[in-house]
Amino acid sequence: QVQLVESGGGSVQAGGSLRLSCAASGYSYLTYCMAWFRQAPGKEREGVAVIDSNGSTYYTDSVKGRFTISQDNAKNTLYLQMNSLKPEDTAMYYCAAYRSDAYCVLFAGLFAYWGQGTQVTVSS
Numbered sequence: 001q002v003q004l005v006e007s008g009g010g011s012v013q014a015g016g017s018l019r020l021s022c023a024a025s026g027y028s029y030l031t032y033c034m035a036w037f038r039q040a041p042g043k044e045r046e047g048v049a050v051i052d053s054n055g056s057t058y059y060t061d062s063v064k065g066r067f068t069i070s071q072d073n074a075k076n077t078l079y080l081q082m083n084s085l086k087p088e089d090t091a092m093y094y095c096a097a098y099r100s101d102a103y104c105v106l107f108a109g110l111f112a113y114w115g116q117g118t119q120v121t122v123s124s
Contacts, residue, residue, distance in 0.1 A: 002026040002113040004095045009118030016085050016122070022078040022095030022115060029053055029073045033104030035111065036069060036080045038091035038120075047106035048093070049080065058106055062088075085122045092117040 008020040020036070035050035049059045049069035057069050068081040078095055096111035 002032075002097055004097060004113055004115035006093065006095045006115040006118040009093060009120045011121040011123065012085055014086055014122055014124050017081070017083045018085065018120060020080040020082070020093055020095075020118060020120075022080075024076045024078060024095075024097065027076075027097060027099075027113075029071060029076070031099055031101060032097050033100045033110075034069075034071060034078045035096050035104070035106055036078075037094045037096055037108060037111075038089075039094070040091040043091075045094075045108050046091075047108065050104045050106040051078070052100075052104040056104075058104070060106070082120070085120075087122050087124045089120060090122050091120060093120050 036048040095115040
């Protein structure tokens with residue numbers, strides 16, 4: 001059973017940075033797609049970034065150039081480095097995973113495993 005536990009959220013001012021971490025267990029990075037999603041109050045869950053076993057990444061347009069997804073396979077940990085944060089980045093951030101032998105797709109319906117979320121609040 002895959003288990004995901006996020007940490008690293010908090011409150012920052014606009015322009016600041018945060019690094020989210022997701023400790024994973026019960027999976028192999030060789031066959032799983034890992035991603036970050038976020039959900040703001042009153043809005044639908046949004047895919048932020050995804051990474052595959054080869055390290056290939058994809059980002060939603062609103063975070064390109066500001067966020068970086070990465071994984072430390074030795075530590076079974078997924079990261080999201082967030083720079084130049086904006087108030088519109090405020091949301092609950094979730095780590096997610098699904099098993100795939102093909103390329104990864106940033107679509108929530110594909111992800112079978114989810115963490116409990118960590119809150120990110122950016123003030124102006």
